[in-house]
Amino acid sequence: MLFIKTTITPCLRLVGRAFVTRHSSTSALQRRPPATRIRDSYLHCPGTVPLVHHTLSDVLDRAASDFGTREGVIFVHQDIRRTWLEVRQEADRLARGFLSLGLEKGDRIGIWATNKYEWLLTQYAAAKAGLVLVNVNQAYQSRELEYCLRKVGVRTLVAGQGYRTSDYYTMLTELVPALADGEAGVPLTVRSEKLPQLRDIVMIGGDRRRGVLRFDDLLDAGKESLSGELERRQAQVSCDDPCNIMFTSGTTGLPKGATLSHHNIVNNMKQMGSRTGFDQLSVRVCTPVPLYHSFGCVAGSVLAPLFGSTLVFPSEAFDAVAALQATEAEKCTHMYGTPTMFVDMVNISKQGRFDISSLHSGFVGGAPVPFHLMEAMMNEMNMTGSIVGYGLTETGPILTLSYPSDDVEHRCGTVGYPLDHTELKVVDERGRTLPVGTAGELCMRGYNLFLGYWDDEEKTAECLTPAGWFHTGDVAVMNDDGYVKIVGRAKDMVIRGGENIYPTEVEDFLMTHPDVLEAAAFGVPDERMGEELAVWIRTREHCCLSEHDIRSFCKGRIAHHKIPCYIQFRDDFPKTVTGKIQKFAMREIMTKELGSEK
Template structure:
């Protein structure tokens, strides 16, 4: 019998886990809701019902098999949000190809590393996006595939890659020698190809189906390998927490290359007969507001910085957002004050908070529509069904008492197949008892609600005091003139580390260091008041909206002339 005083929780065992493949489950949903909207891509002016989407998916799956690809082969997608991304996600799942998500922010060397690490045979790519010239980078990496010459070069930089397919975008990528146009490839397939059905029937739910690269803030990115069972079930239970159904329409401005878009977005919808709505290929707050109003969306996803941008848009008040009720705020720490504004001003009374990591498909904990508002704005909810979580002392591995901080670990169906081609790193992350060690510091209260207090590596130790940056960030969010804030530790000769705050002031507001310190005085302990305060226009962040605190830390060290040796 588990001790209730310890930080351990086990999720509900109902409803039962889905033991089908993604292709089989999707086909069952199509049979149930054939004429319901499945996918609306506003920037492409495309609308597909479930039966129309299925026909196009089957056709593209057929085309991929006719290219000579076989189950288990890896095929990459290097693109922002569009219809083609969804076709890739579902068609590869139908015929057992492993979809490799390539970060749209990657440049030449990063793309080269990722494609070679997993041995991609085919890559589907956008021609370009803003400052990223994807076809230009590929011409540099694989000239033998992008020129009229058919001769093999002596040293191929992408030795596994056989074919590049570029996504049709008006005015981009015309007449690319040696590359294939997506629409031309699609036309080679059949929506009623017996080989697709035969291959689909041979697949099993535990087959690897997706590789997503971790952020790689330390060392090279690792390829988290996920199965049908991993992401299909996670998408389903995420949708259950939001109470999604066939009348829901979910606006998804978060990128698909990341689990947030692909699992919390696409699969949450496709397992509940809901409609996917893409407001744009990349995030732009005005297009989100327009999409919610025009499509009468009932749900909206986003990281905190996205919701802040929407709320603070000059035209925010013009839009009717009254159809909204639910969605997910996740991807990074969700400030309490931002959550309150979202609930009050965007009608998202049933918005949920989700916590997870790529290696766990990704969600381990989530609040639901019935979670009291106080718990929804201060925690990441409770453990998801069919999963276990525990909070352990990072030094001893012992489960800590409720209310005590420690490392969050999770176990169950959602834990990844492993890191592709890296057994050593897999063993470091997943212990002998199959617990995934997240590296996140958390607490669990008496009711089982989990609060993420920071990353083990982000915890600041000042003069022997353990300081969690998120606690100070939450306090500073209360300041009426502060729009966003990030706290990091920087080396210090006397205390080992000192706190630094990077602050974005609200538009039109004049804020000084003295104002911030005065706000802190008498409200938080003196050692929690940041020594260094800087006002900035933006934070360095990933495409998914995750703040890159290590870059803030590096910038401050350079600005202050500090080195890690200063903390010795």
């Protein structure tokens, strides 16, 4: 299950550095409420910025009205630049094209593509037509694609040409063999035993293919004569309607379709942008993260039109050089990325090839950030205004976020303060609220809580209580000022001979070693202890660390039972497209290796 954590983790070596965003006055930005000391790990944040009753379609229409001539999106690799007014006009055309296909309110429309302008248009147009957008991981193969499309009953699929070595059309012919019998450029009404609800396939770019509709032809089908019908459809859409389905998988288990409403994501981004100063600043965000991920399609394409910001997409898939080139050329002020992405960008930045002096802030997500990486981001990439945050797909996705006025201790030692209009608590295994400073499972409820997992009442009931509390599955500690620390994943906890070990704690410690670039700790079965702790380590280039070196580094600095039993050095870790480490794959590999040694 892929939980999306937009988080900057502790960076204790940055004491004394200024984190306040340059070119802004903190007096004009939101400041956290006066300190109120709490005794129990429960906090309700009533909020100063009111919630809004808007759909994503409303957001785009308002952006076109309020920021119409301002650059909205730039896709460097496609040589596409659009103002927010132009985006709205083309989204209307595409929405009318969807209506011409006979799509009804609430139908699911899948988008399976890399970062392209057509992805963004599909998102906005689907919202205008009252459809539910289904994000499909660009790395999915035919079996995964089949499962997701079938699970949520996708009626129309918009697909790109491919990703890396994968050819999407070839995979689609495996699922819909009749495509091969069609005429080039003549769309078929799809009939497939594997995908019984799929009716239309639309392909972005490329030559005309048998049995599918070209994206540009669908745009042309959006005749002005359908404008009245589109207006009527938009009037039927409520902000409480489902807007987006994102599959929260990639680490364990089958994918689950987390379903979010317009109300969830629009208000979540309004609160995020208000707290971080997007309403006070001229923001240009370099966005190398994938659009199928909430990092791209919510924190990117929903946040930006709310505040009239500019989104800059440097490439179809992540390319460090392209990201830095785009930052220089477009004078980007903010950068999004995962730690893995920033490792590459920092290394290139050290060469001094690009002028990225316009950059001053950023959001890092998907995995923990080593201390030395955060230092390098500040020193080599000018990112002194980075904001700390945490969240999950199911929470809209942002749940906690720091304030620009926060001191170093709060920025480095926590994942921020709960967003306005939310409730958070930390509970024990029986659901009882714990005293502050005590580790337990983090629970939340509020406007940003998802509607549930699509067509999966059992999984929804497992994490949602009758009182509306969502169990995040993360182990956390709440301080007496309401700030939250994430200790680890409850399911990742290793129980060694009755002792609880949180892998995140061990990973954070190991990454304080100057030669350790990345560390992933996990449990493996052990006949005597129940579980033993294993760790995979990726070192800096040309560094020669041994198991003995690591154990010596740990000895006397962490408890004996937390020192890994098994230590392996690896050049690469199994990861999702967004950089999320797949510990289940590591566990399987290690368990097999250890079994073969016996």
